[in-house]
Amino acid sequence: GIQVEQSPPDLILQEGANSTLRCNFSDSVNNLQWFHQNPWGQLINLFYIPSGTKQNGRLSATTVATERYSLLYISSSQTTDSGVYFCAVRRDAGGTSYGKLTFGQGTILTVHP
Amino acid sequence: DAGITQSPRYKITETGRQVTLMCHQTWSHSYMFWYRQDLGHGLRLIYYSAAADITDKGEVPDGYVVSRSKTENFPLTLESATRSQTSVYFCASLTMNTEAFFGQGTRLTVV
Numbered sequence: 136g137i138q139v140e141q142s143p144p145d146l147i148l149q150e151g152a153n154s155t156l157r158c159n160f161s162d163s164v165n166n167l168q169w170f171h172q173n174p175w176g177q178l179i180n181l182f183y184i185p186s187g188t189k190q191n192g193r194l195s196a197t198t199v200a201t202e203r204y205s206l207l208y209i210s211s212s213q214t215t216d217s218g219v220y221f222c223a224v225r226r227d228a229g230g231t232s233y234g235k236l237t238f239g240q241g242t243i244l245t246v247h248p
Numbered sequence: 249d250a251g252i253t254q255s256p257r258y259k260i261t262e263t264g265r266q267v268t269l270m271c272h273q274t275w276s277h278s279y280m281f282w283y284r285q286d287l288g289h290g291l292r293l294i295y296y297s298a299a300a301d302i303t304d305k306g307e308v309p310d311g312y313v314v315s316r317s318k319t320e321n322f323p324l325t326l327e328s329a330t331r332s333q334t335s336v337y338f339c340a341s342l343t344m345n346t347e348a349f350f351g352q353g354t355r356l357t358v359v
Contacts, residue, residue: 136307168347176336176353183347221290223348233298234279234342235306238291 137162141222141239148212148246156207156242158222166225167198168236169207173218181207181220212246219243250274254339254351261329261358269324269354271339279342280322284308284335285353291338297322329358 138161148154158167169181182189182196184205189196193212198205209216223236252273261267271280282294293306295314303314311333313325322341326333336355342348 166347170350176355178338178350178353180347180349223291232304233344234348235281235293235296236283236291236340236348237293238283240288240290 137164137224137226137237139222139224139237139239141220141242143242144240145243146245148244150213150246150248152212152246153208153210154212154244156209156220156222156244158205158207158224158239160203160205160222160224160237162226163203164200164224165227167200167205168223168225169196169205170221170223171216171218172221172241178221209244212244214246214248217244217246252339252341252349252351254337254354257352257354259354259356261356263330263358264328267326267329267356269326269337269339269356271322271324271351273320273322273339273341275341275343275349276319277341277343278319280316281306281340281348282312282314282322282324283338283340285338286335294324294337326356331358334358 140159166185171179184198186200193210195208219241221241222239255270281296283291285291297303297316339351340348
């Protein structure tokens with residue numbers, strides 16, 4: 136199956152700093168999502184980004200599918216950004232085999248005030 | 249409430265007991281999934297369903313049973329709970345060409 140690697144595994148920042156999280160995947164994919172798991176355990180959708188670049192406020196993401204990686208940028212980090220960031224990929228095939236996500240191990244982000 | 253909801257949010261059960269985790273979505277999404285989250289393993293797929301009465305195994309299906317008699321519900325049953333099934337369980341749903349949305353999770357402890 137597809138392997139998904141995220142880096143760095145841990146990241147500690149001061150409030151206001153910028154950061155880049157990386158997601159590498161071992162094979163071609165149809166879709167890719169970024170999630171934020173908050174301290175209460177909830178998985179929050181950040182981006183649905185099979186290719187190209189998207190921005191949402193202080194966050195942006197870029198996926199280069201041909202080179203099998205995606206980047207998540209967090210600018211002017213806030214303490215509420217703390218949590219675990221997951222990358223998950225899909226190789227959607229026809230029929231009933233659709234939508235299955237393979238997750239990376241996550242990046243644990245801690246933002247200090 | 250619109251969206252995808254799981255129940256219960258927390259559950260403690262004894263080894264050998266049967267326990268069912270519920271998942272309900274209001275979007276009429278065709279596809280539904282169960283994942284478990286464990287330290288060191290991230291989230292792994294247990295079972296998935298493409299439509300009512302169509303289910304298939306994921307990466308870690310042993311010890312679990314699913315059913316899907318209605319589009320909106322996708323219960324996950326542990327037939328005889330074991331300590332190794334202590335985990336956080338997430339249900340998700342999506343439809344064609346859309347992103348997956350996850351429920352709040354169920355934290356299950358098997359003692």
